[in-house]
Amino acid sequence: MKFDVNAPDNAWLNLVEQDVQSIENPLLNLTEEQKINIHLYIISVFRNPKYFAWTCKVLFNIELHPQQVVILQELWNRNFPIYIASRGYGKSFLLAIYCTLKCLLVPDSKIVICGAAFRQSKIIFDYMDTIWKNAPLYRSVCSDSSGPSRDVDRCTMRINTSWTTAIPIGTGDKIRGLRAHTVIADEFNSIPVEIFETVIQGFASVSKDPIKNVKLKAKRARLKESGDWKDQDEHIYNKRTSNQIILAGTAGYDFEPFAQYWKRQRQMITGRGEEGLEISDDLKSLPKKALSIVRIPYDLVPLGFMDEDIMARAKATTHSGTFAMEYGASFAKDSQGFFKKTLIESCVASDNNVMSANWPAWCSMPFSPITSGNQSLKYVYGIDPASEVDNFAITVLEVHENHSRVVYCWTTNRKDWQNRKRIGITDTDDYYSFCVRKIRDLMLVFPCARLGIDSQGGGIQIAEGLRDKDKMKKNEVAVLPFIDKDRPQDTDSLPGLHIIEFINFASAEWTSNANHGLRKDMEDKFLLFPRFDPISLGLVTEQDKVNFERLKNQIGESEALKLYDTLEDCTIEIEELKAELVTIQVTRTPNGREKFDTPEFKMATGKKGRIRKDRYSALLIANAISRNIIREVPRPIYTTAGMAANYSKESKNREDQPLYMGRDALSKYKNSSIKVIKKQ
Numbered sequence: 001m002k003f004d005v006n007a008p009d010n011a012w013l014n015l016v017e018q019d020v021q022s023i024e025n026p027l028l029n030l031t032e033e034q035k036i037n038i039h040l041y042i043i044s045v046f047r048n049p050k051y052f053a054w055t056c057k058v059l060f061n062i063e064l065h066p067q068q069v070v071i072l073q074e075l076w077n078r079n080f081p082i083y084i085a086s087r088g089y090g091k092s093f094l095l096a097i098y099c100t101l102k103c104l105l106v107p108d109s110k111i112v113i114c115g116a117a118f119r120q121s122k123i124i125f126d127y128m129d130t131i132w133k134n135a136p137l138y139r140s141v142c143s144d145s146s147g148p149s150r151d152v153d154r155c156t157m158r159i160n161t162s163w164t165t166a167i168p169i170g171t172g173d174k175i176r177g178l179r180a181h182t183v184i185a186d187e188f189n190s191i192p193v194e195i196f197e198t199v200i201q202g203f204a205s206v207s208k209d210p211i212k213n214v215k216l217k218a219k220r221a222r223l224k225e226s227g228d229w230k231d232q233d234e235h236i237y238n239k240r241t242s243n244q245i246i247l248a249g250t251a252g253y254d255f256e257p258f259a260q261y262w263k264r265q266r267q268m269i270t271g272r273g274e275e276g277l278e279i280s281d282d283l284k285s286l287p288k289k290a291l292s293i294v295r296i297p298y299d300l301v302p303l304g305f306m307d308e309d310i311m312a313r314a315k316a317t318t319h320s321g322t323f324a325m326e327y328g329a330s331f332a333k334d335s336q337g338f339f340k341k342t343l344i345e346s347c348v349a350s351d352n353n354v355m356s357a358n359w360p361a362w363c364s365m366p367f368s369p370i371t372s373g374n375q376s377l378k379y380v381y382g383i384d385p386a387s388e389v390d391n392f393a394i395t396v397l398e399v400h401e402n403h404s405r406v407v408y409c410w411t412t413n414r415k416d417w418q419n420r421k422r423i424g425i426t427d428t429d430d431y432y433s434f435c436v437r438k439i440r441d442l443m444l445v446f447p448c449a450r451l452g453i454d455s456q457g458g459g460i461q462i463a464e465g466l467r468d469k470d471k472m473k474k475n476e477v478a479v480l481p482f483i484d485k486d487r488p489q490d491t492d493s494l495p496g497l498h499i500i501e502f503i504n505f506a507s508a509e510w511t512s513n514a515n516h517g518l519r520k521d522m523e524d525k526f527l528l529f530p531r532f533d534p535i536s537l538g539l540v541t542e543q544d545k546v547n548f549e550r551l552k553n554q555i556g557e558s559e560a561l562k563l564y565d566t567l568e569d570c571t572i573e574i575e576e577l578k579a580e581l582v583t584i585q586v587t588r589t590p591n592g593r594e595k596f597d598t599p600e601f602k603m604a605t606g607k608k609g610r611i612r613k614d615r616y617s618a619l620l621i622a623n624a625i626s627r628n629i630i631r632e633v634p635r636p637i638y639t640t641a642g643m644a645a646n647y648s649k650e651s652k653n654r655e656d657q658p659l660y661m662g663r664d665a666l667s668k669y670k671n672s673s674i675k676v677i678k679k680q
Contacts, residue, residue, distance in 0.1 A: 005017055012065075012302070014066075027045070049077065052064070052073065053066070055101065055105075059104070059137055060138055061137075065302055067302060071294050072094065072098055074292050075294075076098070076102075078244075078290060078291065079243070079290040079291075080244070080265070080290055080292070081293070082246075082294070083294045084248075084262070084296070085250070085294070085296040086326070086328070087326040087327055088306050088307075089298075089305070091249075095113075095184060096124045096125075096127030096131060097131065099157075099182075100132075100164075102182060103157070104138070104141075104142075109181055110179065110182070111181070112167065112184070113125065113184045114183070114191070115169070115190065116187065116191050118153070118568060121155075121186060122155055124186060125148070125155040128157045128164065132147060142160055146160055154167045165178075169195055169199075169200070181243050182244045182246070184246045185247050186249060187249040188247045188257070189249055189250075189252040189257060194351075242290075251331045251332075255342065256331075258331075265291055268288070269291050269292075296329060297327065297328045297330065299328075311327075322579075337581075337584050338519065339519060339581040339582060341582050344522065344529070346522075347522050347525060347527060348528070348529045348530070348532065349363055349365075349405075349529065349530060350532075351366050360403070360525040363525075367405060367407075367528075368571075369530045370407050370570075371566075371567050373398065377400070378398075378629070379397065379398055379399065379448055379449060380399055380448075380450050380625050380629065381396055381446075382396075382397070382452050382619055382620065382623070383439070383452065383454065384614045384618040385435070385454060385461070386413070386458060386614055390612050391411040392413060393410070393411045393615045394409070395409050395615060395618035395619045395622050396409070396442065397619075397622045397623065399629055399630065403630070404526065404527050404623065405530070406527070406530060406577070406619065408570055409570060409574045409576075409615055410438065410573060411576075411614065411615060412434070414431050420434075432461045433471055435465075436468075439451070440466070440479075451499050451500050452621035452624070454617065455503060456505060456506070463481065463500055466480075467491075477496045477497060478495070478496030479497050479499060479500060480494055480496045480498045481502065482501045483498045501625060503621050503624070510624075511596055514623070515586070515620065517624060518619070518623050518624075521627065526627075529578065530571075532571065573615065583598045583613070584597070584598060584613065584616060585597065585598065597613070
């Protein structure tokens with residue numbers, strides 16, 4: 001039966017007659033030997049990358065687009081592919097199919113999927129789990145011991161004698177001994193180069209069959225010396241299975257690690273040099289056929305593959321620089337907003353920044369996000385209350401003598417609260433009580449010097465909840481507004497912690513001063529961000545493990561794995577905060593006032609909306625307050641001067657004693673400088 005490329009049902013393949021002229025059906029015109037060993041022949045067809053579309057359809061019940069098949073072939077045939085794709089293209093799903101194919105069709109395969117955060121590497125594993133559940137024929141050819149298994153620090157999919165393991169990187173120490181034939185580094189921009197180069201790529205350093213490989217290389221060398229090594233032998237030798245490292249993710253900024261690897265590989269493939277980029281002789285010796293770059297921007301994605309309404313909304317709502325990276329698969333030079341990406345990254349207390357000459361002396365060591373503070377330090381909370389469209393956000397700054405550090409960030413919304421309540425993580429009856437309880441729980445571990453709240457959109461309800469006796473536990477006291485002598489309030493005389501400071505975002509003057517102050521603090525390195533590395537993400541606390549076991553017994557393993565408020569969550573939240581900072585733009589109103597906001601867009605209903613910026617708002621509040629605390633001029637200490645008239649005989653002559661103790665300028669006056677005029 002001839003394939004009709006003009007049939008309407010085949011239009012999605014985008015083929016013409018010339019494309020199918022040389023195509024042959026591998027299941028037709030079989031030889032007698034192939035018919036006798038039909039099972040072996042079918043397996044050989046399954047394993048041929050040319051027919052992966054058929055393999056996936058038969059074994060996994062998954063229909064692939066030709067473009068996806070080409071990508072699978074590139075990944076299958078190259079040792080060092082780089083895979084960059086638009087957000088929403090299904091990159092993680094395709095990598096899951098690749099891992100499943102590799103484990104099923106190549107016995108004894110060992111694959112490691114790693115990401116800086118465990119949630120990143122688990123995404124591919126979850127897709128593998130879904131493929132497993134939805135493909136009965138695939139499961140039928142696997143042993144009884146095959147299938148997915150999950151643990152707190154790794155997830156493993158076993159397929160006969162092969163396995164794929166998804167892991168977090170952590171510090172690199174716990175995974176150092178792993179060995180694999182294929183290493184997939186997902187969301188590569190998030191993985192520290194040092195750990196990747198010293199630990200992760202070492203996973204694939206040992207060949208699949210090292211002794212066989214040693215013998216083959218020695219035989220090849222000997223036959224070459226004698227002249228008996230033929231071109232056909234070399235062709236077969238080059239087609240042998242080699243270990244593989246796949247770098248995957250969305251594009252980032254030009255100065256980040258992923259861009260450097262992409263530039264270097266592109267130069268090695270094209271042979272065209274790039275300014276300021278050096279390539280070692282070892283890299284130059286790699287054969288070009290081992291290298292590949294797959295880049296799929298949104299405009300090359302097949303029509304209909306991505307939801308057009310979602311794409312239109314993303315283009316309207318996403319900052320142009322961010323859209324180019326997330327959907328255009330392009331590396332941007334820098335962000336275009338009020339807070340430049342380069343400026344933000346220069347404030348990150350990473351190992352490289354701390355070692356640079358421009359780094360301030362007041363932060364001599366890198367620091368990471370924390371979930372528990374130092375009781376001897378002060379902490380300032382910035383709170384942006386919301387519930388429906390935006391997030392309720394808390395950003396905590398650690399205040400030092402001459403700078404502040406972003407150490408904690410947390411967000412929630414009404415839907416999140418409902419999910420937590422459903423699975424038993426919280427027992428609060430209403431949303432604002434849940435938020436109030438979170439603030440009080442944080443105050444136990446982060447000694448709160450000041451608590452700034454946006455007075456709009458729920459801020460008053462939060463403040464009232466913090467002094468509501470019904471929401472207090474034993475030994476807790478009311479949290480009340482800050483006492484300002486210039487603005488007396490009814491709460492000034494009430495007992496409790498007077499640490500709440502209300503912020504009015506409607507004040508254009510306050511907003512302008514706060515934003516310019518925030519950028520100035522970043523330029524002067526008075527505001528620092530924690531390093532984003534696996535050291536923070538890999539620290540799974542003992543309490544997390546206890547919570548996991550308790551929840552697993554209560555609600556089952558799958559729900560228990562969705563732990564909330566871990567150190568990893570905190571670290572990711574701070575990264576989201578930095579992403580929000582990048583999108584902030586400044587415009588001027590008709591009356592000349594500055595307006596700081598995210599780009600505007602139109603929703604499907606025709607109404608206007610904006611990108612979320614709740615974490616940024618919380619940081620803006622916290623930083624404005626911490627600036628005042630750090631820069632506050634200490635009040636002079638006054639002491640009593642003088643003595644009783646009949647104190648002693650020695651008190652008659654005290655020319656050397658000061659008449660006043662207080663401010664330095666006045667304390668320098670001498671007795672001889674003072675004259676007394678008596679009225680007659």
